[in-house]
Amino acid sequence: MQLGYITIVIKxxxxxxxxxxxxxxxxxxxxxxxxxxxxxxxxxxPLIIGPAAFIWGIIYLAFGHFVSAAIPLSYSLISVFNLxxxxxxxxxxxxxxxxxxxxxxxxxxxxxxxxxxxxxxxVMIWAFFAPxxxxxxxxxxxxxYWFYAFMxxxxxxxxxxxxxxxxxxxxxxxxxxxxFNFLNISAGLSGLFFxxxxxxxxKEKNAMQLLQKEHETLKLRTEELRVANSKLQYFAKHDALxxxxxxxxxxxxxxxxxAYAKRHNLTLAFMFIDLDGFKNVNDTCGHAVGDExxxxxxxxxxxxxxxxxxIARLGGDEFAVGILSSDDITYIKDIARRLIEEIxxxxxxxxxxxxxxxxxxxxxxxxxHTQNIDxxxxxxxxxxxxxxxSSKNSFxxxxxxxx
Numbered sequence: 413m414q415l416g417y418i419t420i421v422i423k424x425x426x427x428x429x430x431x432x433x434x435x436x437x438x439x440x441x442x443x444x445x446x447x448x449x450x451x452x453x454x455x456x457x458p459l460i461i462g463p464a465a466f467i468w469g470i471i472y473l474a475f476g477h478f479v480s481a482a483i484p485l486s487y488s489l490i491s492v493f494n495l496x497x498x499x500x501x502x503x504x505x506x507x508x509x510x511x512x513x514x515x516x517x518x519x520x521x522x523x524x525x526x527x528x529x530x531x532x533x534x535v536m537i538w539a540f541f542a543p544x545x546x547x548x549x550x551x552x553x554x555x556x557y558w559f560y561a562f563m564x565x566x567x568x569x570x571x572x573x574x575x576x577x578x579x580x581x582x583x584x585x586x587x588x589x590x591x592f593n594f595l596n597i598s599a600g601l602s603g604l605f606f607x608x609x610x611x612x613x614x615k616e617k618n619a620m621q622l623l624q625k626e627h628e629t630l631k632l633r634t635e636e637l638r639v640a641n642s643k644l645q646y647f648a649k650h651d652a653l654x655x656x657x658x659x660x661x662x663x664x665x666x667x668x669x670x671a672y673a674k675r676h677n678l679t680l681a682f683m684f685i686d687l688d689g690f691k692n693v694n695d696t697c698g699h700a701v702g703d704e705x706x707x708x709x710x711x712x713x714x715x716x717x718x719x720x721x722x723i724a725r726l727g728g729d730e731f732a733v734g735i736l737s738s739d740d741i742t743y744i745k746d747i748a749r750r751l752i753e754e755i756x757x758x759x760x761x762x763x764x765x766x767x768x769x770x771x772x773x774x775x776x777x778x779x780x781h782t783q784n785i786d787x788x789x790x791x792x793x794x795x796x797x798x799x800x801x802s803s804k805n806s807f808x809x810x811x812x813x814x815x
Contacts, residue, residue, distance in 0.1 A: 437499045445618045451504050453548035453611045457511050457541055458491035460603040465491075468522075468535075475584055480525045487518050508549060512558065516542035520565045528576035529569065531583050533592030536569065537600040544604055548611045653703055654710035657724035662732055665722050666785055669734050670778055679737045680778040681744040684792035685713070685751065687729035688770040688804045697764045704762050705769070712754045716747065732792075741777075741809070748773050748807040756805065772800035773807035781810055 436452070443451070465484035472481035494507045519539040523532030543559035583589070649661035657665060666682070673680040687709065694702040706729065713723055713731060722734030733751070737743045752771050759766040774796025776788050791810045799808035 437495065445621065449611070449614050449618055450549045452614065453607065454504065454508055454511065454545055455495075455498075456607050456610060457515060457545045458494060458507075460607065461515060461538060461541060462488050462491040464538075464599055464603075471588075475588070477526070477581065477584070479581075480522055483518050483522045483525065487514055490514060512542050512546060515539060515545070516558065516561060516565070520569060523569065524572070524576055525581075527579075527581065527583060528573040531577065531589065533589050533596050535592070535596050536566065537596055538603075539565065540600070540604065541607070544607060548607070651725040654707055654725050656710050656714075656731075657722070659724065659726050662722070662724040662726070663785065665724075666734060666788070669722060669736060670783070670785065670788075673736055673778060674783075676738075679741075679744075679780065681735045681737060681747075682776050682778065682788050682792045683733040683735070683748065683751075683807075684726075684774040684776075684789075684796040685731040685733065685755075686772050686796050686800060687755070688772055688800070689767060690729040690769055692767045693769060696767055701762065701764045701766070705759060705766060708759060708762065709755055712757075713751060716750050716754060744775065744777075745807075745809075748775065752805060752807065770805035772796055772804050774799060775807060775809040777809070 437455070466488040469481045469483075469485035469488065472478075472484070490510065494510055498504065498507050516539050519536045523529065523534075523536045526532035526535070529536075539562055543555055543562055546555040546558040584592070649658060649664075650656060651658045666680075669680050672678070690702070690705070693705055706725075709731070710723070710725065713733065717723055717733065717735070720736065722732070724732045726732055733747075735744060735747060751773065755769065755771040759769075774792045774794065776782070776791035776795060778788055781791050782788050795808045795810045799806050802808075
């Protein structure tokens, strides 16, 4: 029994896969989800009614009702052609127009040919597929017209029903009429239910997929905003050319280093570095080459410092360095000398021949000279101008003659 159940499940899955393939024959890569759903919903109409119409036609033929048989059989043939044409052209318009007209009119014609409501086993119920299918495909107002047309045909059929009964061909056997009553009502309503259920389920699925896409888009844009905000925050604190700390961030870092030096009884040396001869680089080689030199200078300074040391570009050709030291002034002097030597070294790796440049460095100490950050900066600036105006290519520690 369990094996039989599994077999049925597999067959149902295979049937669903076949149906899904058939519903995609009119889709193209350029269709959006809304149009794809409209096409597949409209395709369900011939796929549901077509096989039933073919069976109905064969039965009518068996009872000798050739005119009545021609109506559903012709619908089946036209539907096959419609589906083939849609597969080739991907143009849904012919299928839409032909199917809705045929589905609306042919069931009433079949009922009239059989002799009215009772003799026709209420076959006109299949015509209600037209306004229902129009709901899934047409614009807002057009489905109403299909419904009104159905009601008018129903009213007209009621008016002529007695005439149809009196002039009808020999009726079908009572048992056959009862069977058709059941089949038309049950199959017709089941088909309508399946069509609406499919449309609603697919619409909900599309809505969920759209919501998921919007969610993913929102996540992506949020991430882009986060990255952009991070960049803004980064460049608010860093120089765009060298990516060193800028003047604004320098104050924050110096405050932290001063607090750390005070807690651990260390000396903080602040160095104000100004390049000698850099204006000549810009004048002779251009600002683009000048920017290359500034980036190279930044890398050379950085290569001599520890990770915990501070380096910043203040603007133009001015840089700043903060160094913590636990021993005497010897380490600070050694770093200053090495900075001068490294900056003065030839710039042979750049795109142009660079005129000689050097550096003048002014140094102030915390807490020896001051415990105020603004005074620490001013003292280093004054020391730098002192050495720049006297000899250049050297360093000077405020209130100290030893170099």
